[in-house]
Amino acid sequence: MLYYCNNVRQCVKYDESNGGTACPSPSTQSLECNTQACPIDCVGVWGLPEPCNKSCGGGTQRQTWTTTTPSAHGGTACPSLELQNCNTQACLPSGGSINGTINGTINGTINGTINGTINGTINGTINGFR
Numbered sequence: 001m002l003y004y005c006n007n008v009r010q011c012v013k014y015d016e017s018n019g020g021t022a023c024p025s026p027s028t029q030s031l032e033c034n035t036q037a038c039p040i041d042c043v044g045v046w047g048l049p050e051p052c053n054k055s056c057g058g059g060t061q062r063q064t065w066t067t068t069t070p071s072a073h074g075g076t077a078c079p080s081l082e083l084q085n086c087n088t089q090a091c092l093p094s095g096g097s098i099n100g101t102i103n104g105t106i107n108g109t110i111n112g113t114i115n116g117t118i119n120g121t122i123n124g125t126i127n128g129f130r
Contacts, residue, residue: 042078043069052086061086 044067052059063082071077092106 037073039075040069040072041076042067042071044078046082049084054087056087056089056091058088059086060084 044065047064047066049061049063052061060083063084065079065081067078092102
């Protein structure tokens with residue numbers, strides 16, 4: 001987009017009979033000014049985060065940006081990708097014994113013996129309960 005600045009020339013007084021010259025015509029002149037393009041900032045939206053790449057022990061999930069208007073002329077740049085930490089809880093050991101206290105949720109199957117007290121809710125089936 002171009003902008004125009006008006007430069008007004010004003011003739012104060014002239015006298016042609018004494019050799020003076022007439023004021024130039026036209027009395028206004030338009031010149032281009034501010035010809036640089038205005039900055040355009042990036043516009044877009046973040047998509048939904050992808051599933052975490054690990055179920056425990058610290059993973060990452062990606063979130064991508066979809067640009068609807070790219071930045072131009074020095075405007076704010078578009079992001080492209082964001083990584084977030086996820087499932088940072090420690091993994092339970094597999095095929096071994098756990099001694100101590102488990103606070104949290106166990107999803108899956110426990111094969112073996114539980115010695116001690118279960119406090120909380122059990123959702124599912126208990127086989128071989130005595």
